[in-house]
Amino acid sequence: MPRLPHPTPEQLRRDPLPLRGRTALVTGASRRGGIGHAVARRLAAHGAGVYLHHHVPHDAAMPWGADDPEAVAASVREAQGDPDAPVLTGPGDLSDPAVPAELVDRAAEALGGRLDILVANHALSGSDGTLDTIDAAMLDAHWAVDARSVVLLVQAYARQRQRPRGGRVVMMTSGQDHGGGMPGEIAYALQKGALASITRSLSTTLAEHGITVNTVNPGPVDTDYLTGDAYDAVAARFPSGRWGMPDDPARLIAWLATDEAGWITGQVIDSEGGFRR
Incomplete structure (x- = not known):
């Protein structure tokens, strides 16, 4: 096989809208304080049309409460790089x-008949415990939402692809394989670990279709779920002295969706600012 030529100067210049004309589904984009919202804003700023998935009953049952999905969408529209992208x-x-x-x-269908980018950001919060306190219902609930639904989303995405090349899948994990793990959230850690483990198999499966598959570990991110001394203790474990913000992993995820990341696949990538466990 001949060697590929060096990029031309024109190819080296960055397109300010590298996702113009492309479409994305971002799951779990239901709160303006969340990672899904930040990812959607980045994709929209890069020119993509974006569909935001939400499940308001889940957030309504959590301490942080539900947000207005239309307000979330309006915030994403404010960041649009292409005003014609839905x-x-x-x-x-x-x-x-x-x-x-x-x-x-x-x-x-809503985005014009095709889907180029899938970001599976959603997860089940709560309904978990230690090894001694978990039960079958907790394990089943996290399996259904945190792992099974993600694989089914990837399956459906791969089946509907109409373009022959260039698709992107990004999944999310939570660093449960680092340091001391997550002994207080056994069900969640188990299913998120399953996504990290399946990343390579999915990427190999979809490589012949030009679809990359990567998983991002965002580390501790301030999504309005912790306050007080516990919040400060986590912040102190970052070299920068601050938590990750939703836009920190969002920048990486948006880059993975572009052509510049076309050679990156089958990877579990940490984006956690040097967090010390």
């Missing part, structure tokens, strides 16, 4: 095994 939002309970495929089909 920003849409819709619900979906991903614990239902039929919903991942329905969501992919709905997002693709």
